Amino acid sequence: MKKCTLLLLFLLFENNFQAQVGINTTTPNSSSVLDIMGSNKGLLIPRIALTGSSDTVTVPLPANSLMIYNTAAVNDVQPGYYYWSTTAGRWTKVLDDLKPIVMTGWSLTGNSGMVNGVNFIGTSDNVDVIFKRNNIVSGVLNTTNTIFGVNSLTANTIGLNNTAVGVNNLISNTTGSMNTAIGAEVLSSNKTGIQNTGYGYRALYSNLDGNNNVANGYFSLFSAKSTIGNVGIGASSLRELISGDNNIGIGGDALRMLPGGRGNTAIGGSAGYNVNTVNNYNTFIGFRAGAGLVSGKSNTIIGANVSGLPASLSNNIIIADGDGNRRINIDQNGNIGVGTNTPKFPLDIRLKTTEWPLAATSLTYYGISPDSGSFDGTLTTYSNYTNDIGTFNTNTSIYADGNIISVGKLSVAQTSLFSDKRIKNIMSRSDSGKDLITLRKLSITNYLMKDEALYGKQEFKKVIAQEVEAVYPQAVSKSGVKTFIPNIYQLAKQNGSVFTFEKRIAISKEDKFLKIYDETGEIILEIQGSTPNSITVNLADKELKGKLFVYGTEVSDLRTVDYDALSMLNISATQELAKKIEALENENEALKKSNIEMQHTQTIFEERLKRLESSSAK
The missing domain is CATH 2.40.30 (Elongation Factor Tu (Ef-tu); domain 3)
Structure with a gap:
């Protein structure tokens, strides 16, 4: 009893003299309250069977950081060391390296055993999800914008519904909304532009306040600043466009050099590549369609590798094959050329030859003029070959349900005009006497055509339409064609x-x-x-x-002369002359007969006179 009392007194005095207590050591660590030393013994923590992580019955009123060793495996606790967290209001298990506890967060080495719909990355309250790299915000998920990438959408103030995925995308955006930037440095200069979509490195890079543009591809619409409604799909498509709206370039380098304009469309790699001035409403379809054209408007060029275009061209339609050969050309006047790049007439068809074939078994040429050779004229028709199939002749002629107008020579082997009485309302017979008088009033003129390039120095001996119109107007008409x-x-x-x-x-x-x-x-x-x-x-x-x-x-009033009408007038006048000639012939016959009778009478008279003279002489 005395020994116990002495030990207790010793401990009380020891506590009064220093704040540390040492067991198996005379020099407890100054930072500890209790320092226990041992070489082959440990500290045995109280062993308690908890009923769960929130159990406060087994250990009533647990103090914050109170430690126990749980021996039970029940509900949400397993055997092991636990400490009480007053803040969390639960027993928290100490990590065991050999048998890790089930984590409620994401591990740096990855998680396993995830359950779809249960486990997720994010928040369960109305708080943004933020990602960082090198302690710099590199991703934000919130209710107005979506960001994933370093330095993307960093200057945004009130812009809404933007999506930036990649590095430096929408980096300058402040109030722009509903933009999508995916790639690197996409829409980097955009400040207030709305509803733009860019995919690919530096797509729509320079856009400031342009709206409704779509760029998909490396440097697509790179230079556009304040444009509206442009679409560039393909690397460097519409790359140099600075201003303009509603241009479409689909294909690598499509409309690459176009600096501005409206309503231009290019579909195909390098289509419209060379156009480098502000132009409107051009359409190019095909690989390198429009190559060489640098200026012009309202052209439509269809076909790959179209070549031989002038630097400037407007209001033309060109259709070519895949080798760039221009098959059909429609110029700014509406003239259609087949086999020629410069049609001179409403329909100008050229044959790439110097002479006509001598024979053919099918319809080979229609409305063709040779490029060279000895044939005169600019539009010669060569058609109507016989091609028998069974009992049918499938030859092709030219049929026009209306007028055929040619400013050059029209050569045919035979002409035939409808003159059936069943298509006519006959009024009267022509007065040949009056027709003769009319015919005599017409003048025949020697002249040269003013268009020397077309007619040369060829002399003509014909009538002048205006002169005929003054005398015989029904033989003159106005073409009505411009x-x-x-x-x-x-x-x-x-x-x-x-x-x-x-x-x-x-x-x-x-x-x-x-x-x-x-x-x-x-x-x-x-x-x-x-x-x-x-x-x-x-x-x-x-x-x-x-x-x-x-x-x-x-x-639109170019006058034409109906030479058939003049021919008919000539026939009627000739008939009148024939009547006069016949009358003169009849009169001449009567005079000849009278003359014969007079000669006979004279002969009889002369004979009687001779007889009288003879009788008188006797």
């Missing part, structure tokens, strides 16, 4: 929009359009005014090159 006439036909000097001429000109106030030629070909211009030596035109965006030759103005 065409250009060579009423100027001379070189001109250009001073801005004014053309001046050495020779005086005379055009009507009703003349609205002018046909000219420069080194690129035929051009149609609108007339704004004229003097006896000049014409003012509307050049619009046309740039004329080289020497200028002015052909003439457009008319």
